Amino acid sequence: MYYFIVNLQARNGQCQRVWRTIEDELKALLVPYKVFFTEYSGHAIELSTSIIHEANGDSIIIVVVGGDGTLHEVVNGAVHHSNISIGFIPGGSGNDFSRGFQIPKNPKDALALILEGRFPIDVDTGKICTGKVQSYFINNMGVGFDATICEEVNHSKLKAKLNRLSLGSLVYAIVLIKLLFTYKSSDMRVNIDGLEQSFENVWFITIANQIYFGGGMRISPEASVTDGLLDLTVVQNLSRWKLLFVFITVFWGGHTHFREVKTYTGKSISIYADEKVLVHADGEVIGKAPVKVQVCENSLRVLAG
Numbered sequence: 001m002y003y004f005i006v007n008l009q010a011r012n013g014q015c016q017r018v019w020r021t022i023e024d025e026l027k028a029l030l031v032p033y034k035v036f037f038t039e040y041s042g043h044a045i046e047l048s049t050s051i052i053h054e055a056n057g058d059s060i061i062i063v064v065v066g067g068d069g070t071l072h073e074v075v076n077g078a079v080h081h082s083n084i085s086i087g088f089i090p091g092g093s094g095n096d097f098s099r100g101f102q103i104p105k106n107p108k109d110a111l112a113l114i115l116e117g118r119f120p121i122d123v124d125t126g127k128i129c130t131g132k133v134q135s136y137f138i139n140n141m142g143v144g145f146d147a148t149i150c151e152e153v154n155h156s157k158l159k160a161k162l163n164r165l166s167l168g169s170l171v172y173a174i175v176l177i178k179l180l181f182t183y184k185s186s187d188m189r190v191n192i193d194g195l196e197q198s199f200e201n202v203w204f205i206t207i208a209n210q211i212y213f214g215g216g217m218r219i220s221p222e223a224s225v226t227d228g229l230l231d232l233t234v235v236q237n238l239s240r241w242k243l244l245f246v247f248i249t250v251f252w253g254g255h256t257h258f259r260e261v262k263t264y265t266g267k268s269i270s271i272y273a274d275e276k277v278l279v280h281a282d283g284e285v286i287g288k289a290p291v292k293v294q295v296c297e298n299s300l301r302v303l304a305g
């Protein structure tokens with residue numbers, strides 16, 4: 001039995017078409033399945049939690065049809081349950097998860113990969129604690145400018161317009177350019193596995209589990225979801241114009257060569273900011289700094305490409 005959790009509203013409603021294709025294919029192939037549609041933000045975590053409870057330890061596959069936000073919620077329900085495998089059919093605007101896990105863009109091909117079931121791998125996730133909130137991420141988390149971009153993107157009317165033109169992933173770049181001229185950098189302290197460092201004028205700190213971020217940018221080109229490590233990128237002391245230039249190079253991972261961009265790896269990381277800067281997990285704003293992040297090795301089973 002396959003359990004589908006579908007966000008028909010992903011990509012501003014265009015995910016409906018993706019689901020229709022999948023539904024037709026499941027019926028044609030006589031695949032046994034149950035489908036649940038998300039009705040509000042946070043619903044996917046509730047759905048996955050109740051599916052997992054009913055499975056009572058049996059091995060099952062939960063397939064997410066939607067964007068990285070819906071996937072993020074299901075990850076938070078399924079993490080540390082080794083009897084659950086997660087499949088994904090990309091139906092969102094950014095789809096960084098499918099890039100990082102080599103899942104085909106085409107819905108039928110992505111479904112074929114799941115039905116073959118040949119590649120379940122146990123991957124790392126990151127656990128974040130900020131204030132009273134605890135959350136897991138599969139792609140990345142960030143503190144500062146990138147979280148502010150996520151906040152703006154998730155409330156942007158532009159996203160809907162670009163999605164209609166199939167240019168949804170461009171919204172991150174456009175919002176970045178807009179915020180570039182108003183965002184104020186701040187000083188931060190970072191503790192990586194017990195070693196503390198201070199950074200002045202930080203634009204953002206991103207902690208990545210996999211390579212891709214913000215709709216296809218190669219933020220951590222060396223990241224691996226099976227190495228038991230998280231990859232940090234600190235961007236500081238950059239003028240607004242140079243940040244824009246560095247940003248362009250992120251698309252091919254060239255930013256790591258700039259002296260204002262520092263990279264580290266670690267298992268347990270704390271970030272303290274002088275001001276209460278925003279924190280995102282997989283593109284969803286979850287709170288403000290300070291934040292504690294820890295790698296959870298082999299904590300999620302995923303059907304990757």
Ligand SMILES: Nc1ncnc2c1ncn2[C@@H]1O[C@H](COP(=O)(O)OP(=O)(O)OP(=O)(O)O)[C@@H](O)[C@H]1O
Pocket residue numbers: 007008009010011012038039040041042043066067068069070071073091092093094095096283284
């Ligand atoms: N029925 C619904 N109505 C409104 N919002 C919903 C509904 N179902 C889920 N959501 C919320 O919509 C948000 C965005 O969904 P999702 O990430 O799947 O699509 P997206 O934003 O188009 O794609 P991406 O995250 O890849 O850019 C999620 O935070 C999710 O909780």
